[in-house]
Amino acid sequence: MLIAGGILIYLAVAREYEPVLLLPIGFGCILANLGMAVTPDGDNFLSILYRAGIQTELFPLLIFVGVGGMIDFSPLLAQPKMVLLGAAGQFGIYGTLILATLLGFNINQAASIGVIGAIDGPTAIFVTGKLAPELLAPIAVAAYSYMSLIPIIQPPIMKLLTTRKERLIRMTYAPKPISRTVRVVFPVVVTIIVSLLAPNAAPLIATLMLGNFLKESGVVERLNKAAQNEIINVTTLFLGLTIGATMTASSFLNLNTLMILGLGLLAFILDTVAGLLFGKIMSFFSGGKINPLIGACGISAFPMAGRLSAKMAQDEDFENFILMHAMGSNTAGQLGSVIAGGLLLTLVMAL
């Protein structure tokens, strides 16, 4: 396991794959195997942090306050049809759920594993904490590792499923001014609607939208800055460290973990494929005006997935800037994964 931690740190330091996540996870993993592992009633600092932040689900919610502040919904508000891609990017969750049930996981565990596919760490932790707390460690590790591996996992799928001609489709940025009123009202309205429709997702959507509201209101710049920097940074550090510190040989090196990692990867691939296929359908119906690459960021993983789609298009044609469209799809994916997570909680808990 020390080697596993070393590999994560190597990826973070030498290759710079999402170092903000992988470095604390890798370091936590090394600490865990030096006698500082997270245990349910341990009194070392990592166990205390785990009980305080992960078990209580406080960390994912605090992270969402920061993520909300970083999200700019105007690309989505300017192109509401992107919502479809954000919904398509969640199909893998349900496909994997079925497969995981067939492999012998109970419905609660299977639902938690499926959520990995959205590559939305906070939502995965939140849902798993409610449904299958015993799987929290491997699921969090899977969700966060795959989030940092997006630039390795997604491009081959994106290349396989799109033709060069499709990747070359230029999408010019058509600035459609979104009034300040709309931007301020949006987070409040979404919070109310989602909380009523999927009450189990309410804390997630509420914190996400609170962060966004801090930014768009324009009157609490200090709180907005704190959310986007100090709050999310401190929380990410603690979260990564504690998640990493659950990775001990005895709890991690078993068949269940391997199956969860495998199923999570499958869910991720299915989500990407569903997003891309839906992107191709939209491309077809728009008469070739939509670059299907933006379907791939209909998963969550904001903003990494959006940036990757934009970069893939630029690699083919350096004058093609689809960043704003990709971000529209990616923010839709972020909303989609929260709502999908909430629906899953509602459905499974009702069973």
Added chain:
Amino acid sequence: MKIHVKIQNKTYTVRIDDIHSRPIQVDVDGEDFEVWPEEMTIPRDTTLPPSATTDKPSLSSVRLEEPVIKVTHQMKQVKAPIPGVITSINVKEGDKVQFGQELCILEAMKMKNAIRANRDGEIAHILIAEGDSVQHSQVLMEFSE
């Protein structure tokens, strides 16, 4: 822009609204065509472009008579494709740049976007400074000709 093309004594009126869109939407005497130019072989001088491919084979031999000069004139300005902040400028006024060379970095949505030259030429004016916020379509640089 409108171009008149003469082929075997018959004059066609070709209308192109936006040469930068892909595919380029072309209107030839009221009939619509979509044209995919060969991106990486943009002509370096004023010779004719490599024949553009069309979806109608019967028109594949059409060659525009003198559009390239106009096209490069249109490309005299380097514009911001998306709004963002200029984080670095990699050329100076008077620099000769080549097709594909990085001119500046435009950061948008926390992503660094390289703005590259879409032609060879000499940079005459740089209208931005590092740290500037730029709007969509704002002119960033101008070529000398």
